[in-house]
Amino acid sequence: MDLRAIVVDDEQLARDELGYLLGQVGGVEVIGQAGNGLEALTTIDRLQPDVVFLDVQMPGLTGFEVARRLVDGGADAQIIFVTAYDQHAIEAFEVNAVDYLLKPVDPTRLEVAVQRARRRTDFNRVDPERAAASGVSNAQLEKIVQLVTERHSRRERLAIKVGERFLLVHADEIIYASLADDKITVVTPQHAGTSNYRTLDELQARLDPSVFWRVHRSHLVNINKIKEIVPWFSRNYILRMKDAKATEIPVSRTQTRRLREYLKL
16 A cells, blocks of 8 residues: 655645655555645644654744654554754664654655654554554654754854865855856955865755755855845856855856745745
8 A cells, every 4th residue: 555645845846756665665555635734734733744754844833843842633644754954863763663754855865754753553463452552752853953053153254275284164154156167165354365165065965955045956055145236147146145246156057946936025
């Protein structure tokens, strides 16, 4: 029997992508989607899924708050958090009763999470009383929230090489980072230096995903440091950044839609 799933994420593209990956894994029927926490609660209550893929970082009700209400209401659905938190915060999720996926979702890791959810769902059907006793508790959720918040709120400092010196910069000082000739350049108001990270994916994983957007495969920008958005051909955009050179950074076609939605362009 297929697992009946609901996908919750405030970004349509993320919901579509996860739905596609679940289709590739097989054995999962996506019976509903929700774009925010309140919609998630009503959809879950109405459809009674086996598993909920729950984005953590959502405006309004966060994924954690949705999970709390599900636990309080005695919902049977398995919870799989989907998060862009970095690997340092992820160990907070190591609780037997919950699972997590790190964005961007890896298909192999998704398959493991689905198998775990299937085992727990089968266990629920065979022995619901023992399953209820072993389910996630509010105390466990609170512990996860506390650990994640502590680890994520530490101000990330990054080392960049400027000439022969290494300088430490706060993440929120970064205006943008670009990859060219296998070298990552990081630009702040005072400095332009190179990073020891080998890929933009690695650098992005250490930064706040709500602030740093991968607007192009070669460019990562701090959305708080955009000076101007310039319309370009084919309804695309170029970002003019707040550095001294007013650097222009292209936005890829896939990210243009996200930018339009976020800034109501």
